[in-house]
Amino acid sequence: MIFKKRIQVFRLIVQAFFMAGLVVPWLPHSEPVDKWLLWVVPVVGVFFCGWVCPFGTAQEWIAWIARKLHLPRLQIPWKFQKYLQVSRYIWTALIFFIGVHYAFLNARFYFNNSLLTWTSGLIFAAFLLFGLFIDRPFCNYFCPKGAMEGILSIVRPISIKRDNNACIHCRLCDKICPMNVRVEHTDFVRHPNCINCMKCIDICPEKCLAFRLMQFKKKRENDE
Numbered sequence: 001m002i003f004k005k006r007i008q009v010f011r012l013i014v015q016a017f018f019m020a021g022l023v024v025p026w027l028p029h030s031e032p033v034d035k036w037l038l039w040v041v042p043v044v045g046v047f048f049c050g051w052v053c054p055f056g057t058a059q060e061w062i063a064w065i066a067r068k069l070h071l072p073r074l075q076i077p078w079k080f081q082k083y084l085q086v087s088r089y090i091w092t093a094l095i096f097f098i099g100v101h102y103a104f105l106n107a108r109f110y111f112n113n114s115l116l117t118w119t120s121g122l123i124f125a126a127f128l129l130f131g132l133f134i135d136r137p138f139c140n141y142f143c144p145k146g147a148m149e150g151i152l153s154i155v156r157p158i159s160i161k162r163d164n165n166a167c168i169h170c171r172l173c174d175k176i177c178p179m180n181v182r183v184e185h186t187d188f189v190r191h192p193n194c195i196n197c198m199k200c201i202d203i204c205p206e207k208c209l210a211f212r213l214m215q216f217k218k219k220r221e222n223d224e
Ligand code: SF4
Pocket: 048, 049, 050, 053, 054, 055, 056, 057, 108, 138, 139, 140, 143, 144, 145, 146, 147
């Protein structure tokens, strides 16, 4: 069985629906949906990227094919990853504060709006090719849209909570995360990279990850 968990089957259906919206005129397009989903980002985090965005979906499907073909995946050590992760925020800052011309790189925009020219086709083909070896390369390192929504999501009071008492620290959650969030290192996921794909919840053998409302620790009476 390809997808063991119902939530992943449901997510796949939603992703396929919006992917089809790129070519079937009577199906809804992803961009207006994004405007609605933006309102829930400060409450429950980013859902557009993990469920709707066709370019994110394309990168995910490419990674799935690569794994089925047993292509070698590039594992970037965390000591480099933590610096690389900053790159999409640097792009965002350069675009907004210095006015860097980013259009030539905006594979998401070309793909999601079906703007197929030689240049745009080459750019998103390059990212999809890169996606054969690394998870969601555009989302992780280049997308200003993902970066902005990610920043907005860090205040969310509802997110994935890890039960440290039940956790066996197997780190399967870290390994499956396509956005390089270190789930095992946190009690409550509010990392800006999280796209709510729920893969970490599904893979956890101890079922110690779940969507919860953040609980603020009460100050103990004998604390000074
Ligand atoms: S990070 Fe950008 S390309 Fe990736 S899923 Fe989100 S909006 Fe789409």
